[in-house]
Amino acid sequence: MKHHITGLHHLTAIATDAQTNINFYAGLLGLRLVKKTVNFDDPTAYHLYYGDAAGTPGTILTFFYWPGASRGVIGAGQPSAITFSAPASSLDFWAERLQRAGVTATRRSRLGEDVLGFADPDGIPVEIVGVDESRLGWTGAGVAAAYAIRGLHTTELTVRDPAPTESLLTDHMGYTLVQRDGNRARFEAAPGGPGRYVDVIGDRGARRGTGGAGTIHHVAFRVAGDTGELDMQDRLNAAGFHVSEVRDRQYFRSIYYREHGGVLFEIATDVPGFAVDEPAASLGTALKLPPQFERARAQIEELLPPLQPARLAS
């Protein structure tokens, strides 16, 4: 059977304040802000996308902002960390840069890799795994190519009973088990490598995660185009998952379903990408609205707080 999923597309998390979030992810971590748009279900709130130069699938991290929202709890039934990769020799640089910014980081070894762990301003666990790979990082934010974050490394899913989640990955989504250590199992989509891993953590005693600020809302997997997406929709429906209709997300087209452990999964297309409504050179600089909101641009802009470019960490 042909497998359509080639790895991670994006992670979407919930933060409280867009400017604080930009300063952290674009300023301190040096990601490119590749799209400034609104929540399509609530155009009075921003939806920001970070990634590499082009916003390549597998490098994308997106945030919704719920100012004043009650905090969620990270726990079972959710992605439980935002895990990036950067060159193996860059972790000292990152540890020092984070420390200078007042962010406490701890170093550990996991599955044979060096991992630097810290938390973002909303308390979401963030990690940088030191690994050499072929993807290039974004250097436009002032982080040298030798240190720049390359993209997402893995997505960690915490579930109480890992068996059904693992079967979904291997039996229906084309993932292969590559490593198991304690209660962590790493799966990989072909052709393999960073950006194509999923780690399943089985933790029977984990408290149930609840959505809200400071949590990761869902994980999206990538397929090349609509043919693969529709085939995955058929296959997953046939396997008993309740898969949504295809939704047009302007920069990709998506289907959604919930896996047995409670995590919301999305499958998103690589096309059309972030250059569909603004030049690749100036991604993320102007507020982009989907056609249905363009008529209301003046009112929307008035309701959104003004955003400044990231303050670069000194």
Ligand code: ZN
């Ligand atoms: Zn998504």
